[in-house]
Amino acid sequence: MIEFSKIGKLVAGAVLAMASSVALADHVPGIGFTEKTFTINPGAIGEAGCGGGTCKASFLDFSYKAEVDQVRTGATTASFDETGGGYFGTFRTSLGGPVVGGTGLNNNYSMYFVFTATGTTALSGTTIDGTFNTFNYTMYVDRNMNTTLSNAQAGGADQSIGVSGGFADDVAVLTGTLVQGGFHIAQGLANGDFNAIATAIALNGFFGGDAFASGEAFTDINGVNSIIKGIPKTNPFANTTDITIDGSGNTSFEPTPVPVPEPTSLALFGLALAGLAFARSKKKA
């Protein structure tokens, strides 16, 4: 049985990640992210919205659900496969800020995404730290607003989350793969947080603007896990099918992620500078 005394810190971290676009969860070290504005063009896929032109936004909110199958790899470690997806609610001009009006989202069309992921988990203090090894997603515009995501039951038969309903009308507008990402799992009101940086390849002319100007955009996917069910109580790392997760978050985009030196390389860099200064002072004397 693991304890979750770090929940206060985790919630604070998750709220920070939600409240500040530049705040990165500490499981995505070494990658800075400064979101740029992006545009959407509903007309590009035959939908009404944005006055027949484009709308500008910086963030897109979503809710999501996922199911996880895990295989024990040690006393306090496991590997996992995950499937999931979610629905998009609102485009915003800033994090938690004003809603971009007139986009047509959830009036003329809806938007959803599906993803698959693999990774590893390990006990870290009193929480579970997760690392993604793979994360593949595709975002769709559902023109007829009739596509639904299937459910998985915690602790039930092995299921996956995928699309059902009418998806012949759906248009892929964005797809990408993992750069780096991870998550925390804790017990309590908010069951941890997640953060992934992934590539963001615009499809069918829906996304554009500054964030996609280089032709090779990246997305920062941040959020909190609100409900997690099915983690084995006696050993959280035991073999299990269909741990279910519900959560919410937001995504933003930029043309290139800016690398941030790790503390260790910063320290080495400092040493190198000190050495250089020493060499210079010696040469001078």
Ligand SMILES: [Ca+2]
């Ligand atoms: Ca499953």
Ligand SMILES: [Ca+2]
């Ligand atoms: Ca549809």
